[in-house]
Amino acid sequence: MTSPLRIRDRLDHRFAQANLSAYLDGEVTGDQKRRLERHLAICAGCREELASLRDTVMLLRQAPLRPVPRSFALPMELQAEQARSRRWNLTYSYLRGATVVATFLLVLLVSGDALIGMGAIPIPDAPPPLPGKVAVESVPEAPAVVEAVVEREVAATAPPTKVVTVKEEAPTPAPEEPRAKLVQEQPSPAALAQPSSVAEAGLARGGGAAPDAAAVLGASPSAALLEDTGMAAIAPSEKAPATGPGLEPTPVPTATLVSPTAEQPTAAPTQVPVTATPEPPTATPTQAPVTATPEPSPTPARVAAIVTRGAATEPVEPPAARRLSPVWAIWRGLRLLWGMLAGLLLILLASTIWAGHRRRP
């Protein structure tokens, strides 16, 4: 049976074996030193171990110190090199910081844009609708009529070179508008044979707005929103108004080219100049061939443009109502900033990599 005293001696022996080196250097605490010395007093093996360690240390301390074979002082050319390197280091640090900031801002913008796009961030409603638009939206049967018109017009515009006709717009009754005048002067037989409900609705209201514009607006609420928020593209007829009666009808069919699903208000319409192509006699019996006629694509921008044009005939239209909603304006600005930041980030990344290579010779 092992007595408690023997167990303590064994523990002290293990402790001494592990700490004799530190004891030799005086790197033990007072308690550890007393414990070691108590054990050394009774353990001959540890005393011999301590003596051999002391001899080893003494021998190592007698190892000759080697003289330095040469001076290790650095050449003075290094000073200029270090100054250059320091400048590059500074440039690299600034570029790296700017890159980090640009990346952070870009991520912030992209994520915010994505959240707005997904509807996670609500956008306030558009400004109050125009008086003309309110009257138009009350026409219930307009969407169906316009959709039918659109389908027919889209089918007709399928060939790349097409003569633009005004047959669908013939019933336009607004006497003040030159477009309507032309239609009245050159009525299409088909249009005369089929007076659309669009015209009826417009005439029934007796409003100043063109009935086709009203019907289109009623048919496409998104177009109305686009018009309100200023996202609608400007129709070519607004940018370059017709200068002669021969060219005047050309923008008219743009009102009929409506795609209910189109959502790109800023998409530029593809304009194919038409140069005196033969046209089917049934389609344009009275229409003269048109030179350099823009052929718009059926987008909501067209719709919005017509609506805007129609609304322009209103006697009173406050310009402020057509301004952008502030949030939409900010959003559009952020989109612009988005692209600029992406470009800037690319430049910064390239510069940072370049400076990183240059900073160490």
Next chain:
Amino acid sequence: MNEETLIASARQGDLNAFNRLVLAYQQMAYNLAYRVVGNEDGAMDATQDAFLRGYRALHQYRGGSFKAWILRIVTNCCYDQLRARQRKPTMSLDDILEDDEHSQLLQNHGQRPEAQVERRELGAFIQSGIQTLPNDQRVVLVMRDIQGMSYLEISQTIMVSLGTVKSRLSRARAKMRDYLLSHREQLPDRFRPRDS
């Protein structure tokens, strides 16, 4: 000019100030490198590389013991040398030791020839024993028993705890003692350790 002033000037790019620090520490740095790497050429390369790195990285020095900071760089350069030598061994250790100790003998013109031979043998014997140690124990043993650094300085230099320094040193000394006892016939009489 004291050390802090020299360090401050060197941090501003003054190479003369840094070279004065180099002259103050090159003996210690070179001997540490020599004992760790084990040959003169490697030690010279490691020492020069360490001072060059130190000058370039002086802006990263955050105060404290400059000696510990520069010896840490020396230690890292020694490890780089050892790794490079492991990849491309060119000379045997015996050749290196003979060449180095011979060149050292030629430099000590002031001593008696017997004393020179005795010290050369002792230096070679200690160096061969040190080379048997693992790198981490070797560095601690050289810093403590040859360079005379304190435990605290060693822990600051190699960035380990005091307990780790104690345990590494204890194991290194025990191995060195065993090596000396097993090869004591190669030692001069007055240096032979006693049997335990």
